[in-house]
Amino acid sequence: MNLLDVLIQHSPPLIVAVPLLGAFLTPLVGRINEKVRNIFALVMISITGFFIALLASDVFTNGPRVYVFGAQNLTLPVVRVLFEVDSLSIFMAIVTFILAFVALVYSWSFMKENDGLDKYYTLVLLVVASTLGMELTGDIFNFFVFLEISCISSCALIAFWVHKGESLEAAFKYIVISSIGALFVLFAVGIFYAQYNALNIATLANVIQFTFLDKVALVLLVVVLGMKAGLVPMHMWLPDSYGEAPPSVTIVIIGATQASLYGVFRMCFTLYSGAFQNITISESTIGLIIIMLALLTILIGVLMALIQTDFRRLIGFVAVAEIGYIFLTIGVGLVTLHDPDMIEVGKTAMQGGIFHIINDCLDVGLLFLVAGAIYYATRETSLNEMSGLARNMRCTTIFFLIGLLAVSGIPPMNGFASKLLIYQSTYQLNPIISIIAILASIMLLAIFVKVFYSAFLGPKISKFENVKEVSKSMLIGMGVVSCIIIIFGLFPNIVIHYLVEPAVNALLNNAQYISVVLGGV
Amino acid sequence: MLSLESLLETLKTGSGFWNPVVWVVAIAIIFLLVYILRGFGKKDYKKETGQTQAFLSGNPEYEKKELMHVKGSNVYWGFTETLKSVYDVLKKMHNGNASDYVLWFLIIMAVVFIFVGLI
Numbered sequence: 183m184n185l186l187d188v189l190i191q192h193s194p195p196l197i198v199a200v201p202l203l204g205a206f207l208t209p210l211v212g213r214i215n216e217k218v219r220n221i222f223a224l225v226m227i228s229i230t231g232f233f234i235a236l237l238a239s240d241v242f243t244n245g246p247r248v249y250v251f252g253a254q255n256l257t258l259p260v261v262r263v264l265f266e267v268d269s270l271s272i273f274m275a276i277v278t279f280i281l282a283f284v285a286l287v288y289s290w291s292f293m294k295e296n297d298g299l300d301k302y303y304t305l306v307l308l309v310v311a312s313t314l315g316m317e318l319t320g321d322i323f324n325f326f327v328f329l330e331i332s333c334i335s336s337c338a339l340i341a342f343w344v345h346k347g348e349s350l351e352a353a354f355k356y357i358v359i360s361s362i363g364a365l366f367v368l369f370a371v372g373i374f375y376a377q378y379n380a381l382n383i384a385t386l387a388n389v390i391q392f393t394f395l396d397k398v399a400l401v402l403l404v405v406v407l408g409m410k411a412g413l414v415p416m417h418m419w420l421p422d423s424y425g426e427a428p429p430s431v432t433i434v435i436i437g438a439t440q441a442s443l444y445g446v447f448r449m450c451f452t453l454y455s456g457a458f459q460n461i462t463i464s465e466s467t468i469g470l471i472i473i474m475l476a477l478l479t480i481l482i483g484v485l486m487a488l489i490q491t492d493f494r495r496l497i498g499f500v501a502v503a504e505i506g507y508i509f510l511t512i513g514v515g516l517v518t519l520h521d522p523d524m525i526e527v528g529k530t531a532m533q534g535g536i537f538h539i540i541n542d543c544l545d546v547g548l549l550f551l552v553a554g555a556i557y558y559a560t561r562e563t564s565l566n567e568m569s570g571l572a573r574n575m576r577c578t579t580i581f582f583l584i585g586l587l588a589v590s591g592i593p594p595m596n597g598f599a600s601k602l603l604i605y606q607s608t609y610q611l612n613p614i615i616s617i618i619a620i621l622a623s624i625m626l627l628a629i630f631v632k633v634f635y636s637a638f639l640g641p642k643i644s645k646f647e648n649v650k651e652v653s654k655s656m657l658i659g660m661g662v663v664s665c666i667i668i669i670f671g672l673f674p675n676i677v678i679h680y681l682v683e684p685a686v687n688a689l690l691n692n693a694q695y696i697s698v699v700l701g702g703v
Numbered sequence: 704m705l706s707l708e709s710l711l712e713t714l715k716t717g718s719g720f721w722n723p724v725v726w727v728v729a730i731a732i733i734f735l736l737v738y739i740l741r742g743f744g745k746k747d748y749k750k751e752t753g754q755t756q757a758f759l760s761g762n763p764e765y766e767k768k769e770l771m772h773v774k775g776s777n778v779y780w781g782f783t784e785t786l787k788s789v790y791d792v793l794k795k796m797h798n799g800n801a802s803d804y805v806l807w808f809l810i811i812m813a814v815v816f817i818f819v820g821l822i
Contacts, residue, residue: 351799354801355799355801355804358801358804358805359801359804359805359808362805362808363808366812394820397816397819397820398816400819401812401815401816401819402812404815405808405811405812405815408811409808409811413811415796415807415810415811416804416807416808416811418796418797418799418803418804418807419804422799467818467819468815468819471814471815471818471819475811482793485786485789485790485793486793486797488779488782488783489776489783489790491775491776526717527717530716530717564775565774565775565776566774566775566776568775569769569772570772593721593723593726594723594726594727598721598723599714599721599723602714602716602719602721603716606716606717606718606719607716607717609718610717610718628779632775632778632779633775635773635778636772636773636774636775636778637775640771640772640773641768641769641771641772642768643769643772644769671723672723672724672727673710673723673724674714674721674723675709675712675713675714676709676710676712678714679709
């Protein structure tokens with residue numbers, strides 16, 4: 183076995199361990215020098231990215247990989263945790279890495295005037311480690327543990343600008359909601375353990391019976407993870423938190439939110455897939471409920487975004503609407519995938535949904551970075567106070583326009599390709615769903631035209647006479663995301679072929695996931 | 704490895720298709736045509752006269768340019784005013800009270816549980 187094979191073999195734990203180690207070492211490295219600390223955080227994320235790339239090449243070629251911590255054999259007392267990495271897990275890890283890398287590059291200039299940056303970088307790395315843990319673990323209790331770490335570290339980041347009362351309030355609401363949600367997840371974990379004496383997702387998927395208690399656990403998991411992802415009407419924490427966290431970390435928190443969405447995909451299509459196949463009515467019921475909530479999420483997201491005057495809070499509501507599109511595909515998938523006549527529709531919907539996860543992160547993330555750049559240059563977040571910024575902030579304006587077109591699903595940006603898949607698949611289930619989704623996209627465009635008009639166009643205001651373009655590291659951060667958006671938009675087929683399709687196949691091929699894991703135990 | 708053919712491949716969506724590269728080329732050609740047409744326009748207009756001033760429904764332009772700015776909250780005023788009753792309900796929902804956030808969570812959990820449990 184050569185060095186590369188050894189690295190690939192140990193990649194699953196290293197992907198979580200490297201940022202975790204980085205988090206705990208950052209305060210020590212910060213004692214040397216601020217620059218060294220920033221470079222150290224970037225290096226740790228880059229190393230994580232290297233291991234993700236190694237593991238991705240392996241998983242896309244050879245299928246799911248299992249990594250066992252603790253006891254190798256099933257002899258009691260067994261203390262062990264399994265990491266199970268399939269194409270969906272690695273897809274999510276890639277998304278998380280991109281967001282974390284961009285956030286750290288952007289933070290270099292954006293946060294330089296703030297105090298307590300040792301804590302800031304520690305928390306960012308902790309959020310990244312916990313998000314990656316949620317995505318790679320194959321153990322449902324372990325998933326809960328990483329969810330808790332993610333909640334606590336995200337809460338601290340939301341409250342980072344502690345001098346602002348609103349930040350503290352947003353963080354308080356976030357931790358209240360997250361703690362209650364996490365307790366319900368723990369309750370669901372307890373239900374599984376009590377019934378099946380197992381916590382491994384593949385083992386549970388193999389033996390689950392869809393008993394009354396399993397139904398309770400399903401509802402708990404879907405509703406809690408839906409709330410964590412921002413499903414209406416449990417979304418209210420999201421604009422509060424996204425609007426008050428430093429914009430440089432909002433993009434990382436978006437990644438953590440998407441990990442909850444990943445959880446919904448995993449629970450519905452892996453853990454409960456076998457149970458659904460036996461009892462199709464319940465599957466359709468859950469699917470239809472999710473479709474209804476998703477439509478509500480899209481509509482309320484855009485309607486509320488339209489009346490916002492705070493730029494970051496507006497993007498927060500847009501993020502809610504975008505989450506609705508992804509939930510829509512989960513619902514369509516649940517309703518159609520076990521109907522032989524509709525299976526292709528379900529598969530297209532799932533492709534659209536998974537593709538939209540990465541597009542949503544990039545598009546909404548870019549808009550938050552632009553909002554951060556405007557705040558950095560003007561100390562202003564109110565759209566009522568902004569005007570004529572395009573004159574002094576040309577690059578930022580171009581990045582905003584890219585984000586505007588992408589999030590509204592305008593061709594040839596990435597958002598169009600994924601939304602096209604969503605529209606076409608939902609149209610075949612019910613045209614009204616598709617029409618609502620398209621109308622909401624048009625409203626998204628209208629919302630950002632309003633932002634563009636009020637913030638970037640219009641006469642130059644005297645208080646913004648001396649506003650200058652933001653520093654290079656912030657421009658690089660926004661530039662990287664913009665380039666990915668354009669590349670994904672111009673070559674969607676490549677992304678779908680190499681990233682999205684394997685992820686969808688991994689979700690739909692439940693038997694392979696179970697057999698690989700149980701065979702590897 | 705990525706080949707040129709795979710980069711230019713059309714995305715098939717089951718009931719439709721999408722090729723952004725073809726779209727970009729088509730848009731570039733359209734822009735070129737528009738640019739050529741623009742070249743036929745008159746170049747002898749007079750700057751700083753009524754020929755170049757914005758038409759504001761017959762109202763005079765303010766001398767202080769800042770007053771000309773339409774603020775973010777004024778854009779789409781008609782739309783939001785028409786949907787005032789909807790927005791009143793939505794604003795009541797978004798009251799910022801953490802207890803209400805938890806209440807919504809419990810309500811949705813109860814509703815989903817009833818549907819899944821009964822059917």
